[in-house]
Amino acid sequence: MRESITPIGATLPSAILNVIGELQHNPNAVRIQKLLFYLCRDQWEGDCTRLDALSWYSLIEEVRQAYPTFAQLRSRLTYQIGTLNKSAEYALIGQIILSILERAYAQDATTIVTASTRATTLDQDVNISRIKKLLIYTCRRYWEANSCVIDQVSTAELLNELMQRYPTLEDLRPGLSTIVKTLNKPAEYSLVAEIILREVEPFYGKKNSGSEPAQAERIDLFDVRREILKYTNPLKAKILLFSAVYYVFEFCPQDWSNLKLYSLDGLLRTSLTQVETIDEFQQLLIHKASQLKEPETYLEIVPVLTRSLKSSYYTLRQTLLVSLRASSVADATLASSTQPSL
Structure with missing residues (x-):
């Protein structure tokens, strides 16, 4: 059996490591691996060389x-075992799997309970369908367009999967950003991503209390912000920046709602x-300002924003990009050709 039990760079809870270790070193490890493969892929793999590659x-x-x-898990495993020629023998293997994996699921239960409180808020959001689509795509790497299937998927379970895939907020934010950029409607789904981040951020704050803040969070924008507040209307500055980053602000109720998601x-x-x-x-600012209502008002803001960032633009940008690259390296290989229809 292959000795590698975790991916390079992975940091796993000790309980999960113990579970994997028990399965790997069990005397029935080969049969356990075959049954788990059958459970996941719905096909029987008898070639031990291929199994060892996993x-x-x-x-x-x-x-x-x-x-x-x-x-x-229990329900599906029971069904899968019933389809085998040696169902009696594999029923015993199934019991070994269930007895060991039960601890991993018990550990997840606390997270699920916490996630369910956030899920309740998201379920009431008018964008819940898109929220679930993005969560499914982020967590399971496929695009689900069937509304009936989407309705049946638990938001709490999706949030639980999200927090397992991205253990820290510093992992999640660039991870979502990378994925959103692969979609046909990145502007719309950037807003959906912000809704998700807004809801899960408090939970991550509790998980990571006392941890070192991300390099992106250490970027000092105090002087920049002071300059903007001193010389222009901060709300109008937000509208112009929002237009430059996402889409041209049209001053409709939905736009105002979306703007509130951003500092x-x-x-x-x-x-x-x-x-x-x-x-x-x-x-970029001039171009976007000219597309807004009362363009002359926003064109006056351009030199204020430019002046406030001019002396530190390159340094701030490089610091931010280094942080984003470091945090999102695991998602960098996501197929850029994947363009699901939305």
Whole structure:
């Protein structure tokens, strides 16, 4: 059996490591692996060489993502065993699997309870269908367009899967950003991503209390913000930055609702990733300001924003990009050709 049980760089809870270790070193490990493979892929693999090419970690994670609750796992495993020629023998293997994996699911239960409180709020959001679509795509790597299927998927379970895939907020934010950029409607789904982040952020705050803040969060925008507040209307500055980052603000109720999801600092950080130089940044602002209602008002804001960032634009941008690349390296290989219809 292959000894690698976790991916390079992975940090797993000790309880999960213990579960994987028990399965790997069980005397029936080969049969356990065959049954788990059959459970995940719905096909029987008798070639031990191919089985050895799989890490136990990836196999267990595949099981947990396919069957988010222990009840679902038990039910499906029982059914799958019943289809085998040696069902009596594999029923015993199934019991070994269930007795060991039950602890992993028990650990997840606390997270699920916490996630359910956030899910209640999201379920009441007018964008719940898109929220679930993005969560499914982010967690399970496929696009679900069937509204009946989407309605049946538990938001709480999706949030639980999301927090398993991205253990920290510093992992989640760039991860979502990377995924949103692969979609046909990145502007709309950037807003959906912000709704999700807004709801799960308090939970991550509790999980990571006392931890070192992300490099992106250490970017000092105090002087920039002070300059903006001193010389222009901060709300209008937000409208202009929002237009530069997402879509041209049209002053409709939905636009105002979307704008509330963003802080001035957040929009400034995101705007730093849009273009490479301060001159390009200025041209972007001019272009977007000219498309807004009362363009002359927003054109007056352009030099204020440009001046406030000019001396530190390159440094701030490089610091932010380094942080984003470091946090999102696991998602960088997501197929850019994947363009699901929305």
